Amino acid sequence: MTNAFLEISNGEKLSREQIPHLSFNDFQENALDIIKNGGKVVQYFGYQDDLSMKFLAVLRTDKLFVAGCDAPDSYPSFSKICEPFHMFEREIAEQFGIRPEGHPWLKMVRYHPSYREDMPDVFGNDYNKDIPGNYDYYQVDGDEIHEVAVGPVHAGVIEPGHFRFNCIGERVLHLEIQLGYQHRGVENLFLNAEAKRLPILAENIAGDTTIGHSLCMAQAVESLTSTTPDKGAQIIRTIALELERLANHIGDLGALSGDVAFLPPANYFGRIRGDFLNLSLLLCGNRFGKGLVRPGGVRFSLADDIRKTLDERIKELKPQVEHVLDLLFSASTVRARFEDCGIVSNYDAQQLGLVGPAGRASGIPYDVRRSFPTEHYGQIDIPENKKPSGDVYARARVRYDEVLQSLNIIQSLIDTPVETHCVDDINYDLAFFSFVVTVNEAWRGEVSHAILTDKDGKILRYKVKDPSFHNWNGLAMSLRDTGISDFPLNNKSFNLSYCGFDL
Amino acid sequence: MLNTLKNRFEQGHRTCNYPNEKPAVFARYRGKPIIKKDVSSDIVEACAKACPQDAIDIGQKKIDMGRCVFCGTCERIFKGAFITFTDDFEISTSKKEHLLTDGDLPALAEHSKQHFKKLFGRSLQLRQVSAGGCNACEADLNVLATPFFDLARFGINFVASPRHADGMVVTGPVSRNMKAALLTTHEAIAEPKVVIAVGSCTITGGPFSGSPEITEGLDTILPVDLFIPGCPPHPLTNLHALLTFFK
Numbered sequence: 001m002t003n004a005f006l007e008i009s010n011g012e013k014l015s016r017e018q019i020p021h022l023s024f025n026d027f028q029e030n031a032l033d034i035i036k037n038g039g040k041v042v043q044y045f046g047y048q049d050d051l052s053m054k055f056l057a058v059l060r061t062d063k064l065f066v067a068g069c070d071a072p073d074s075y076p077s078f079s080k081i082c083e084p085f086h087m088f089e090r091e092i093a094e095q096f097g098i099r100p101e102g103h104p105w106l107k108m109v110r111y112h113p114s115y116r117e118d119m120p121d122v123f124g125n126d127y128n129k130d131i132p133g134n135y136d137y138y139q140v141d142g143d144e145i146h147e148v149a150v151g152p153v154h155a156g157v158i159e160p161g162h163f164r165f166n167c168i169g170e171r172v173l174h175l176e177i178q179l180g181y182q183h184r185g186v187e188n189l190f191l192n193a194e195a196k197r198l199p200i201l202a203e204n205i206a207g208d209t210t211i212g213h214s215l216c217m218a219q220a221v222e223s224l225t226s227t228t229p230d231k232g233a234q235i236i237r238t239i240a241l242e243l244e245r246l247a248n249h250i251g252d253l254g255a256l257s258g259d260v261a262f263l264p265p266a267n268y269f270g271r272i273r274g275d276f277l278n279l280s281l282l283l284c285g286n287r288f289g290k291g292l293v294r295p296g297g298v299r300f301s302l303a304d305d306i307r308k309t310l311d312e313r314i315k316e317l318k319p320q321v322e323h324v325l326d327l328l329f330s331a332s333t334v335r336a337r338f339e340d341c342g343i344v345s346n347y348d349a350q351q352l353g354l355v356g357p358a359g360r361a362s363g364i365p366y367d368v369r370r371s372f373p374t375e376h377y378g379q380i381d382i383p384e385n386k387k388p389s390g391d392v393y394a395r396a397r398v399r400y401d402e403v404l405q406s407l408n409i410i411q412s413l414i415d416t417p418v419e420t421h422c423v424d425d426i427n428y429d430l431a432f433f434s435f436v437v438t439v440n441e442a443w444r445g446e447v448s449h450a451i452l453t454d455k456d457g458k459i460l461r462y463k464v465k466d467p468s469f470h471n472w473n474g475l476a477m478s479l480r481d482t483g484i485s486d487f488p489l490n491n492k493s494f495n496l497s498y499c500g501f502d503l
Numbered sequence: 504m505l506n507t508l509k510n511r512f513e514q515g516h517r518t519c520n521y522p523n524e525k526p527a528v529f530a531r532y533r534g535k536p537i538i539k540k541d542v543s544s545d546i547v548e549a550c551a552k553a554c555p556q557d558a559i560d561i562g563q564k565k566i567d568m569g570r571c572v573f574c575g576t577c578e579r580i581f582k583g584a585f586i587t588f589t590d591d592f593e594i595s596t597s598k599k600e601h602l603l604t605d606g607d608l609p610a611l612a613e614h615s616k617q618h619f620k621k622l623f624g625r626s627l628q629l630r631q632v633s634a635g636g637c638n639a640c641e642a643d644l645n646v647l648a649t650p651f652f653d654l655a656r657f658g659i660n661f662v663a664s665p666r667h668a669d670g671m672v673v674t675g676p677v678s679r680n681m682k683a684a685l686l687t688t689h690e691a692i693a694e695p696k697v698v699i700a701v702g703s704c705t706i707t708g709g710p711f712s713g714s715p716e717i718t719e720g721l722d723t724i725l726p727v728d729l730f731i732p733g734c735p736p737h738p739l740t741n742l743h744a745l746l747t748f749f750k
Contacts, residue, residue: 111680112716130683152684155663157631157645159638160681181680184635185716196555197710200572204710207639207735264507268514270649274738277646278529285531285588288639290734291574299579300531309529320513327510424579499637502678 004030005057005065010372013223014435016452019056020067027055027069028078034059035082040353040366043437043450044088046071046096047461048116053096058437058450062371066437071096077103084353087469093122107135110180110502115188132180133162140166140173148484152181159498167484175479175487177472182502190462195427202449203290206466206500211237211244212442213464213500214293216449219374219438221295224430224451231376232420233297235413238376239310240280240289240298242406245443247276249357249399249406250321252495256396257328259489260337265328272324275317282309297423307414314414318407325400338393342478342490345390354474355467356445357402358494360386361394362474368441377441380409395493432457444468444497466500517650521739522746528737533573533588538606540564542585550577550585556703556710559586560603568594569602569706572734595731595744599706599722602732615748616728619697623669623749627659629699630668630692634685635717636675640702640735644672652738659745665689670697670728674735676704676711677718689725699729701741706730 004027006020022030035041043058053071058064077100078085089100091109097119100106108123111132121127125134133152146167152160160181166174189201202217203210215237222228229237254269277287284292284300292298302310328334344354349362359366365386369377385401387394430453437450445467452461475494479487519526528534544561551559554577558570566577566586577586596602597614633641644661647654654660662668665688677685689698700721703709708719721727731744 130679130681132680152681153632153688157633157641157661159633159641160684181678181684182633182635182675183678183680183716184676184711185714186711189711189714194555196553196576200555200574200710204637204639204704204734207637208642210637210639264510267650268510270646271514271517271651274646274649274651281532282529283531285529285533285575286573286734287643287737288735290572290639291533299575306531323510323513327506330506424576497638499635 003034003065005034005059005067008064008066008437010064010374011219011223011436011438013226013431014066016433016435019435022067022069024069024072024075027057027067028075030067031057031059032078032082034061034065035084037061041084041088042439042446042448043463043465044085044092045450045461045463046092046098047452049460053098055092056452058448064372064437071098074099074101076101079103083351087473097122108132108180110183112180112183112185133178135178137164137178138166138174138176142168144168145173161498165484170483170485172479172482172484172487175476177476179472179498179501182499184503186503187462187464191459199294199426205464205503206497207288208248209244209442209444209447209466209497209500210289211240211293212440212447213449214289215241215374215440216438216447218293218295220436220449220451221428221430223436223438224434224453225295225428226431227296229297230420232302232418234375235418236283236298236302236420237293239302239410239413240283240292241375241440241442242409243276243280243283244289246403246406247273247280248443249403250276252492253325253328253396253399253403255492255495256338256392256489257334259492260334262328262331262334265324268320268324272317272321275313279310279313282306294423294426295428297420299422299424301420301422302414302418304417307418311411311414314407314411321403321407325403329400335393337489338396339391341392341486342482342493343389343391344474344478348477349390349474352473352477353470355470356441356443357395357398358471358474359445360398362390363388366446368439368446372439374438374440376413392489392493430457430459442467445471464503466497468496468501471496472501518653518656519651521742526739528590528592528739530590532590532592532737533575533578534737535589535591535594535608536566536568536604536606537587537589538564538566539585540605546581546585550581553577553580563603563605565603565605567603567707568732569599569703569730570709571732572703572710592737592740593743594733594740595729595748597729597748599727599730602706602730611744611747619728619749622695623697625658627670627745627749628662628668629659629670629672630665630688631661631672631674632685632688634673634675634681635678635711636702636704640674640704643735643738644674644701644741646738647741652742654742654745657746657750659749665691666693668692670699672699672701673705673721674701676708677721677724679716682718682724686724697728698725699731700727701731701736703732703734706732709734
């Protein structure tokens with residue numbers, strides 16, 4: 001059937017006049033129609049334009065669609081009918097005080113005052129109290145029910161967040177996750193930032209996804225300035241994104257091994273992860289890839305000496321990685337702990353809109369590199385990495401496959417010389433009254449940035465979405481009816497970003 | 504079993520010999536800056552203008568490593584005419600003002616508090632609090648536990664409870680939402696205690712400077728004993744700071 005949403009491509013510059021501006025009812029009807037037929041939400045956010053409040057949604061099937069509407073002061077919640085809107089509606093309520101009536105679970109996302117001072121706070125919070133957990137958590141009633149509260153300060157060297165378990169004995173009936181402790185106001189910092197600060201902000205949304213977020217920012221700016229990075233820059237960016245994937249996946253597999261008390265792979269992968277971080281440093285001087293990606297290209301070339309060292313190091317590391325993968329996955333004790341632990345069914349994963357390895361582990365094949373390829377991915381054959389079982393084993397196994405694929409991708413790209421003209425000047429004027437949305441497959445899944453500019457070319461709205469925004473509810477779901485002692489294992493199998501979510 | 508042994512044999516011994524030998528870092532790494540003071544003020548001004556972190560003091564011809572994210576913009580735009588970054592990762596200081604540097608840093612060992620060395624030189628237990636930030640600093644503190652760095656061989660560990668800790672390592676720009684938890688953790692650590700600020704966010708607000716949601720400088724709310732600059736600091740920078748300040 002025809003839909004009032006406009007089909008667009010990844011990173012396509014649109015004049016804002018081209019975006020269908022629907023009546024709220026049409027917007028609702030068409031958006032729900034796409035999602036009910038298996039579509040997913042890429043972006044759904046509010047913005048203020050000349051003091052009037054508007055909504056904009058980017059949805060995906062095997063294509064991308066966009067439309068907007070005037071925002072009412074309150075509206076019947078879409079989440080009641082289509083679960084994938086759940087987090088987005090809460091975010092809009094928090095940022096702009098617009099209430100989705102009948103929302104199944106309307107609570108704050110990050111705990112900050114509304115951007116609109118004229119609207120009363122939807123949650124009735126007093127933001128002079130500096131604690132997001134200052135809130136009545138969901139409770140299960142019963143004589144034998146007990147609660148376990150963890151965080152925001154955790155036992156390890158990790159980011160802050162609060163986890164509230166409702167248990168009967170060892171069995172978790174429900175896990176509620178409250179984040180927001182890392183909230184730095186990133187989206188609003190983009191609004192008034194000078195051009196030179198944009199890359200720095202993008203790199204620091206989530207340090208472990210530096211390249212993923214940097215690519216989204218750079219592609220968006222390139223689109224709005226009608227520039228295209230040269231082929232060499234696209235190859236270098238692809239290598240950098242795969243190095244990021246390798247370091248994180250390998251680190252996760254090591255951590256999973258540690259959580260089932262099989263220490264050799266934990267230690268080996270811990271060290272090997274560092275070797276891959278050092279390859280990012282080889283390329284750009286920073287272990288997390290900070291400083292590499294800039295609008296227009298990259299700041300560092302893949303000179304032949306660097307390419308040679310990279311090739312030698314990968315050749316040396318590849319057999320080690322393969323052997324440790326074999327050690328981990330052939331251990332029956334590891335299999336026994338990974339299998340059937342923390343299952344998220346395909347149905348639940350679809351409802352929650354899980355993305356990335358977490359989605360693929362529950363049988364959702366979506367991978368931006370296949371569906372909406374950017375950079376050099378159009379030339380690379382990425383297999384469909386979905387797994388059927390939805391358990392810790394599946395989430396680990398997706399990483400296993402992707403580690404080997406990433407190694408091959410990098411090896412094939414550094415086979416021949418790569419030439420690029422390095423970018424250092426980062427002054428630019430953005431197209432006025434325009435819109436762009438970019439998506440990339442970072443190691444956790446779909447990262448997306450969207451920019452709206454005003455009639456002077458100033459950024460009116462900068463919207464960031466980390467894959468963790470979709471996936472935290474997947475972790476909560478995996479814990480249902482699971483032993484509480486399996487929380488660390490499940491948590492590692494998702495390894496989600498707090499700062500990427502909190503912004 | 505055979506597989507386990509085979510892997511163990513292949514992995515071999517991986518721990519670096521720091522501080523006896525400095526491990527080599529790849530050439531593009533940007534560590535301690537060298538500043539050429541005889542450069543024209545035009546170039547200094549142009550570098551300051553291009554710096555995304557506004558970390559360059561034009562009048563004094565200095566760079567504030569507490570603001571700097573070591574992106575290397577100032578080095579690249581004039582091919583190092585004013586600032587070049589070396590591979591020297593030993594860049595931590597005991598005073599915030601020392602981070603505003605012309606390339607000379609006071610020797611950290613001489614500035615460390617001698618009673619800290621006496622108290623914690625043989626055993627230092629640290630509680631880490633992540634308070635905002637991007638998780639890169641946390642990641643590069645975490646790797647200190649991996650075999651290459653093996654922090655525990657120096658008697659230094661990260662512990663799970665502030666009650667077990669001699670001090671606190673803080674990362675991130677202390678978001679509003681983490682401030683109360685950070686201060687409570689600090690309070691829970693027994694005196695005498697140390698506070699270590701890791702990363703440009705923690706030291707000055709870093710990339711998030713200007714946001715109403717953060718604190719611009721941990722030292723504005725707590726006394727800080729050791730400043731480890733970087734975005735994030737290299738693990739060897741962290742290791743150098745901990746060993747030099749406490750051992």
